Amino acid sequence: MKDNILSPYYPSMSKRTYNILEQIQVQVSVTHNPYSIPLDRLFSMAARNNKKRAFLFVSHVLGKHIPVNPHVSLLSGVCLALLLKQEMDGDVPENLIAIAVEGLIDPSKAKVAYSEIIESGLSLSQPVTLIGFAETATAIGHAVYHTFQAWKETCSFIHTTREDIKQLESVISFNEEHSHAVAHYCYANDPKLLKDPETIVLVDDEITTGKTSLNIIREIQAAFPKKKYVVLSLLDWRTEEDEQKYQQLEMELGVTIRTIALVKGGIDVSGEPVLSTENEIRAMASSERSDSIEIMFVDRFFEHVPCSSQNDQGYENHSPYLKYSGRFGLDSHENQEVDKSIAEAAAYLLSTRIGNKTLCMGTGEFMYLPMRIAAEMGDGIYYQSTTRSPIHANRSEDYAVQTAYPYPSPDNPAVLNYLYNISPGMYDELYLFFEREAEPEAFRHFMQILDSLQLKKINIVFFSPSVQDWKGVQRNHG
Known part of the structure; x- marks a missing residue:
């Protein structure tokens, strides 16, 4: 995968400190930004009312906490889809990357950019199942899946849920340990969705420690053994210690786990939590x-x-x-x-x-x-x-x-x-x-x-x- 496909907004590493309400300082060090997307286009910062994690990267592209042009949100999924295709099939035409990133950065161009890429007929060379994490990544996971309109072979999508559906049995269940809502379920109508493909793609908006992905990989591997997992995210802030846990799980399970993100780096946090009444x-x-x-x-x-x-x-x-x-x-x-x-x-x-x-x-x-x-x-x-x-x-x-x-x-x-x-x-x-x-x-x-x-x-x-x-x-x- 090439770095700096577009004009290099960032060198190989850049640092920035966010001061959240004069109480929390978050230093962000960017080590990987393959599409050279400005950080300010992707997120800003806020204090989170959660003792487990005192701050939040508030996305400018997800369409969750901040109102956005809906085509911008869809293009965030498209950009992840292009990274996935590069990982699985090699290079992607640079004009498509340029169109997607330009639309992501400039909302006035987002609608035309999204339509052009969807109509281009992208596909993957092998079947995969994509899984989006509830609640925040249900849309971007679906948007990644929908980018590939010309599948050569049948591929699938499902998102996890916190819904308790009495008539159905969850095919896999796991926990998101840092979350305010821990339990995740997965209600696949057809278990072949998880059984058949050799590769599972997990889609999340942000990876901080990566524990959620490790938890679901263990559950999937126990029920539906795979050869390869791809963890796809907008932001990846894992430490070296966190990354080593992925390597350890690869050796333990005999699988390959690839992680891909629009922005990768590290964070250093200091200060006191801001707890609202x-x-x-x-x-x-x-x-x-x-x-x-x-x-x-x-x-x-x-x-x-x-x-x-x-x-x-x-x-x-x-x-x-x-x-x-x-x-x-x-x-x-x-x-x-x-x-x-x-x-x-x-x-x-x-x-x-x-x-x-x-x-x-x-x-x-x-x-x-x-x-x-x-x-x-x-x-x-x-x-x-x-x-x-x-x-x-x-x-x-x-x-x-x-x-x-x-x-x-x-x-x-x-x-x-x-x-x-x-x-x-x-x-x-x-x-x-x-x-x-x-x-x-x-x-x-x-x-x-x-x-x-x-x-x-x-x-x-x-x-x-x-x-x-x-x-x-x-x-x-x-």
């Missing part, structure tokens, strides 16, 4: 429901899986899941059907837009389909997603998280979710995407937050068939 991050919300809320359903455009889930409070949700979300596995034969469903749903939602500046918002793990739909809903679209990740908000200049709204998750009220970086009057309208319906009462606090944002219209979009009674709220079936 509830009052510091709670938003002021209206006590009355807005008349501008519309409940929308796009279920007729998608196929479903009739499974129920149980949350931490014992409530069973019988709304079906989406078949092609990635949670249950996909292979290349299903790509055309997924694209068709996305295009139809996007065309319908585009016809309902009233504003020039519109925020489309995924929820939790449900990121990729909303992102793809947002990308086809016209100009003036921004995309981001809600998250479980607790981050300290502060309005200091250049700080990554300016506002934070905590609320009980409608899917699981025992779990606190967050909406970041949105202020009153910032957008004309909002499209809030949920994979499944839940009880209307479970949305009460979220609705209050949305009411405080001075939006002309709030569209709550469900991808499951209607099973609830939303009294006094306009409903619209696509």
Whole structure:
């Protein structure tokens, strides 16, 4: 793999120190930046309300905590896909790399860049299964997979999940030890998705210690032995000691483990954690429901899986899941059907837009389909997603998280979710995407937050068939 394919924004090694709210200092040393992408284009820093890890790299390309052009998020997956193809098949045409990176750096060029690369017909020479990690990497994992539109052989994608689906058995289960939500499950409809290919590709947004990848590799190897694993990430901050653990596992299991990242380096952290109190991050919300809320359903455009889930409070949700979300596995034969469903749903939602500046918002793990739909809903679209990740908000200049709204998750009220970086009057309208319906009462606090944002219209979009009674709220079936 060549370094500095584009103009060299960085020499072979560069250092930068981030001072987070005058309490935490993070020195970043970049040792590998193959596509010469400026760090400021990839992330900024924030304090994290988590004793296990006091800071967070807040991505500018994921579409999670910061609103982005949805095509930029998709291109982050494309860039990882190009690195994967270089690893597996040799060189990639440099013009495609230049197009992808230019679109990633300049959002005004992202849409054209993404379309050109998808239409180029990239493929891999051998079948692989790609696995995206919940919750943050579900979309980029899917975007990597979707980049290869001209598969020579059948390849597959699945993402891990924290959903407790009672009718299904997880084919592999593992822990993400540093996370606020530790347990991961993997519900593959067809175990051949993990059994058949010789190579498994794990996709994550960031590797700090790499323990999560080591944990899942052990689980996969015990059930579905492989010859090679590739760990693909936007950022890789592992120490030499962490890297040695990968080498030790290679020897122990008799496998090859390759790690590839857009940026690789090291971090040195000093200072004290910044721990928020509830009052510091709670938003002021209206006590009355807005008349501008519309409940929308796009279920007729998608196929479903009739499974129920149980949350931490014992409530069973019988709304079906989406078949092609990635949670249950996909292979290349299903790509055309997924694209068709996305295009139809996007065309319908585009016809309902009233504003020039519109925020489309995924929820939790449900990121990729909303992102793809947002990308086809016209100009003036921004995309981001809600998250479980607790981050300290502060309005200091250049700080990554300016506002934070905590609320009980409608899917699981025992779990606190967050909406970041949105202020009153910032957008004309909002499209809030949920994979499944839940009880209307479970949305009460979220609705209050949305009411405080001075939006002309709030569209709550469900991808499951209607099973609830939303009294006094306009409903619209696509």
